[in-house]
Amino acid sequence: MKDYIVRAIAADSQIRAFAAVTTETVETARQDHNTSPVATAALGRLLTAGSMMGVMMKGDKDILTLQVKGDGLIQGITVTADSKGRVKGYVGNPEVIIPANAKGKLDVSGAVGNGFLQVIKDMGLKEPYVGQVALQTGEIAEDLTYYFAASEQVPSAVGLGVLMNKDNTVRQAGGFIVQVMPFAEEETIAKLEENVQKIQSVTTLLEQGHTPESLLKQVLDGFDIEINDTIPTEFYCNCSKSRVERALISIGRKELNELIQEGKEVELNCHFCNKNYIFSVEELKEILRKCK
Structure with missing residues (x-):
């Protein structure tokens, strides 16, 4: 199955939501950069977020850049995406290897370190929009959740995951971004928060065979969901x-x-x-x- 993103609304447009499967996209990045498992996981999470945030933009020539600048051994991550679902990126140190975290998982937070997340949107205006927040955990998803709330004043839930095979190829990659509109009712927000707390990890859901559509059904359980769009996504570099x-x-x-x-x-x-x-x-x- 090719990678793709779905765009949806729920609860009479009080919620907008995006979900993606990006396994091939992240595997292409891993092959191009020969990344270590923890570098693949870090880059893969940001690529997945970038692909979904890219399609939030309207213009054909709009470009989104996400930069994670931390003091960890990965030496930063840069991803750019367009509004057509095409995304590319790299890490400063693709060979970074550090011990697993306390849960026995790839320690993305440890590799990233302390620093900040920068979001640059070039929408053809005189100056690009630039938003910057301090990294909260270095796990990427939580940092983006904080960015949306602090910099764009949009309460959001972000879930991202990359699962590796034993041979260090990418087994699963994907994620979701769910956002509450300004006119959302308290009841809607409370129900959504309850759903997000119950959700299993993205990689667990992907391992269970979930698609972007069924990922959203999990996050938006109990809401009416309307899928508006399905957009292919891929690792694409326009260099020549x-x-x-x-x-x-x-x-x-x-x-x-x-x-x-x-x-x-x-x-x-x-x-x-x-x-x-x-x-x-x-x-x-x-x-x-x-x-x-």
Whole structure:
């Protein structure tokens, strides 16, 4: 089954909700970056959140960036997503390995450390929207729950999970974001809070065979649910040799000249998908000719 996101409303539009299965998306990221299990879990959770938050945006060219900047050994996580369900990302230290936490699980919080979460929404305006909050737990889901409440004033419940196989490939990945609208009644909010407290972990539910639709039925038990949209999601990087060439042009004639004088080909790496692009000396000379 391909990865996808569902968008829904419930309780006469008092609640909006998103749920996603992102197993292939997170496995692609793991393969591209050769991440350790704890790095895969951390990146996978943020990729899953990014995919759902991306489709919350309206414009075709809107871009969302999520950055977790902590003092832990993972050295930060960056994810970007668009409104079409396409998402990409990387961690600072993909090889991070730390002991399991007290529950015997991958210690994402320990790998992330203390720091802050930044949300940047570029919606084609003069300035992008930037929201920033201190990390509450470093577990990602709780940090995003806090971000929505503190920075966007939208009470939300966020659940994210990544489960690994014994061979360190991704077994399950997915999550949900459920948000209460400003006109929601107290009764609705209380019922939703009760449901969220009863919910099992996302990975447990995915292991039981739940889909995004049935995940939402669990979280929104007792509410009428209307599924509005089903959106495919994938790990997608739009890098290309021509885009990297534009980056080389931007460094200026002096630096390009210095690279040419060294007489060696230049290799540049895309952070997001880890693909390498090689430019020969002749190609560098051609790029220099294009420089103003």
